[in-house]
Amino acid sequence: xxxxxxxxxxxxxxxxxxxxxxxxxxxxxxxxxxxxxxxxxxxxxxxxxxxxxxxxxxxxxxxxxxxxxxxxxxxxxxxxxxxxxxxxxxxxxxxxxxxxxxxxxxxxxxxxxxxxxxxxxxxxxxxxxxxxxxxxxxxxxxxxxxxxxxxxxxxxxxxxxxxxxxxxxxxxxxxxxxxxxxxxxxxxxxxxxxxxxxxxxxxxxxxxxxxxxxxxxxxxxxxxxxxxxxxxxxxxxxxxxxxxxxxxxxxxxxxxxxxxxxxxxxxxxxxxxxxxxxxxxxxxxxxxxxxxxxxxxxxxxxxxxxxxxxxxxxxxxxxxxxxxxxxxxxxxxxxxxxxxxxxxxxxxxxxxxxxxxxxxxxxxxxxxxxxxxxxxxxxxxxxxxxxxxxxxxxxxxxxxxxxxxxxxxxxxxxxxxxxxxxxxxxxxxxxxxxxxxxxxxxxxxxxxxxxxxxxxxxxxxxxxxxxxxxxxxxxxxxxxxxxxxxxxxxxxxxxxxxxxxxxxxxxxxxxxxxxxxxxxxxxxxxxxxxxxxxxxxxxxxxxxxxxxxxxxxxxxxxxxxxxxxxxxxxxxxxxxxxxxxxxxxxxxxxxxxxxxxxxxxxxxxxxxxxxxxxxxxxxxxxxxxxxxxxxxxxxxxxxxxxxxxxxxxxxx
Numbered sequence: 231x232x233x234x235x236x237x238x239x240x241x242x243x244x245x246x247x248x249x250x251x252x253x254x255x256x257x258x259x260x261x262x263x264x265x266x267x268x269x270x271x272x273x274x275x276x277x278x279x280x281x282x283x284x285x286x287x288x289x290x291x292x293x294x295x296x297x298x299x300x301x302x303x304x305x306x307x308x309x310x311x312x313x314x315x316x317x318x319x320x321x322x323x324x325x326x327x328x329x330x331x332x333x334x335x336x337x338x339x340x341x342x343x344x345x346x347x348x349x350x351x352x353x354x355x356x357x358x359x360x361x362x363x364x365x366x367x368x369x370x371x372x373x374x375x376x377x378x379x380x381x382x383x384x385x386x387x388x389x390x391x392x393x394x395x396x397x398x399x400x401x402x403x404x405x406x407x408x409x410x411x412x413x414x415x416x417x418x419x420x421x422x423x424x425x426x427x428x429x430x431x432x433x434x435x436x437x438x439x440x441x442x443x444x445x446x447x448x449x450x451x452x453x454x455x456x457x458x459x460x461x462x463x464x465x466x467x468x469x470x471x472x473x474x475x476x477x478x479x480x481x482x483x484x485x486x487x488x489x490x491x492x493x494x495x496x497x498x499x500x501x502x503x504x505x506x507x508x509x510x511x512x513x514x515x516x517x518x519x520x521x522x523x524x525x526x527x528x529x530x531x532x533x534x535x536x537x538x539x540x541x542x543x544x545x546x547x548x549x550x551x552x553x554x555x556x557x558x559x560x561x562x563x564x565x566x567x568x569x570x571x572x573x574x575x576x577x578x579x580x581x582x583x584x585x586x587x588x589x590x591x592x593x594x595x596x597x598x599x600x601x602x603x604x605x606x607x608x609x610x611x612x613x614x615x616x617x618x619x620x621x622x623x624x625x626x627x628x629x630x631x632x633x634x635x636x637x638x639x640x641x642x643x644x645x646x647x648x649x650x651x652x653x654x655x656x657x658x659x660x661x662x663x664x665x666x667x668x669x670x671x672x673x674x675x676x677x678x679x680x681x682x683x684x685x686x687x688x689x690x691x692x693x694x695x696x697x698x699x700x701x702x703x704x705x706x707x708x709x710x711x712x713x714x715x716x717x718x719x720x721x722x723x724x725x726x727x728x729x730x731x732x733x734x735x736x737x738x739x740x741x742x743x744x745x746x747x748x749x750x751x752x753x754x755x756x757x758x759x760x761x762x763x764x765x766x767x768x769x770x771x772x773x774x775x776x777x778x779x780x781x782x783x784x785x786x787x788x789x790x791x792x793x794x795x796x797x798x799x800x801x802x803x804x805x806x807x808x809x810x811x812x813x814x815x816x817x818x819x820x821x822x823x824x825x826x827x828x829x830x831x832x833x834x835x836x837x838x839x840x841x842x843x844x845x846x847x848x849x850x851x852x853x854x855x856x857x858x859x860x861x862x863x864x865x866x867x868x869x870x871x872x873x874x875x876x877x878x879x880x881x882x
């Protein structure tokens with residue numbers, strides 16, 4: 231694709247328009263009607279408006295998800311600012327915030343960590359499609375480091391998927407279908423019944439088989455089943471107990487391209503994946519005139535089984551189990567009119583057992599399956615932490631949040647994560663924001679103790695953990711301005727991340743058809759960028775939003791650009807609603823990616839998309855959408871061309 235407009239020109243025009251826009255706003259003497267009063271809890275662990283929060287944040291509501299016709303969380307996040315969800319081959323999606331690696335995004339469900347794959351190549355790749363989208367109340371995104379409150383893994387930011395709490399009595403039935411998947415779902419809420427209120431959601435999804443354009447390989451396809459349950463018991467005087475549980479079952483398969491390049495051909499390569507994740511949690515909460523507190527414990531486990539054939543016979547298998555057990559608590563205490571102090575602590579135990587551990591862990595054993603034999607082992611790591619944060623309203627204009635967290639990991643010892651954020655109001659409609667902090671990612675059990683051996687057709691690949699790994703660390707800062715006047719709004723932010731001790735893999739040896747690789751600390755990266763957003767409500771029916779992201783991501787060891795990132799990303803979104811009691815909503819957007827770096831080659835591509843959502847009455851609604859309308863494909867990036875989706879929902 232040819233880029234007819236200079237990227238420098240695009241950036242210059244955007245910056246000029248924003249500066250003129252903000253100058254006009256700063257000169258206004260009266261506050262205008264548009265404001266950013268959306269309340270979030272993830273950025274500070276306390277309810278706070280988007281205006282006041284120093285960090286760059288975004289909320290995607292259940293209404294937004296409905297208007298997009300999202301069948302999964304990946305769909306729901308496709309318009310999220312500066313979040314890269316590019317496909318990871320045929321298996322899943324990267325989840326990269328501000329150009330950081332996918333493993334540097336912390337994904338939470340109701341503020342809780344979920345048991346999941348923890349190697350560099352698999353971290354977060356499957357997670358967004360393991361959440362029942364019909365159970366979601368909203369998704370909160372925090373861009374920028376989050377270790378001062380959340381500890382490890384939040385170098386790039388935090389995505390907190392918040393599920394629906396029991397509320398008004400209601401039942402919802404829905405169906406969806408499309409190019410990529412089809413499904414049906416149910417959500418039922420009992421409403422308040424005495425002291426109890428309960429809700430449940432169930433969903434069955436069938437992921438359709440999609441064949442690669444470059445060969446005969448397919449994606450992971452097959453059925454997924456979700457069920458979620460939540461019960462709340464009112465103890466009175468602002469106190470209560472919440473019990474929640476969820477269950478996921480995946481039965482997927484994948485086909486690989488035949489290899490006929492030698493006399494020892496590899497054909498009929500198939501792999502099956504049976505995965506089950508169960509989660510349970512219990513929370514005690516309370517609130518009075520000065521304190522807002524909770525004490526919580528939760529446990530979740532992911533069990534994975536895979537089996538593979540080459541040439542029609544069983545050639546490989548794996549059994550893995552990942553567990554997370556947590557006890558945590560926090561309290562927000564109003565000291566006076568100027569200070570709200572939040573403090574808390576956490577105990578976390580991570581456990582991994584399986585054949586991909588080989589002899590790298592403890593308590594080795596032999597696993598016999600399908601006439602094959604593998605060695606397995608297990609490992610457990612613990613983390614203890616405490617944090618404190620002060621929300622300090624210095625005066626009417628200046629708001630400061632200092633925060634500090636201490637973590638002790640049994641894998642590498644102690645770590646301290648400081649953070650300082652501030653919001654300064656130039657006027658009622660214009661504010662400056664700045665943040666500085668340190669984040670880290672602790673080496674996971676797999677990175678430390680892996681001894682994975684995989685049959686890859688004609689080749690055998692062995693990946694070894696490294697018990698001497700050090701945590702990845704980041705020093706980051708950002709500063710920006712945001713403003714609104716009447717029906718216009720805008721944001722402009724510069725961010726800077728310096729990352730050290732990046733964990734990667736190096737080839738140790740190649741002997742015949744066997745390759746051995748090992749995790750090491752080696753790389754340093756410098757990731758700088760600019761985020762810009764401009765929007766306008768033309769009237770009560772039509773609005774427009776434009777975004778532009780510039781990214782300079784460099785490997786400091788080689789001075790080369792980092793792969794799997796676009797240097798320039800831009801989008802324009804038009805939204806129309808007729809604002810009737812049973813509304814019609816249409817969303818049309820176009821996204822451009824210039825200089826997307828993959829395998830040291832730059833690519834330019836764009837996509838045009840739309841979705842239409844119609845409420846026919848107070849009970850019935852439906853939607854239809856098409857992504858990549860003009861069917862543009864980029865085989866190397868798994869941009870697979872036009873796809874459509876449609877669905878219907880009935881509530882009573």
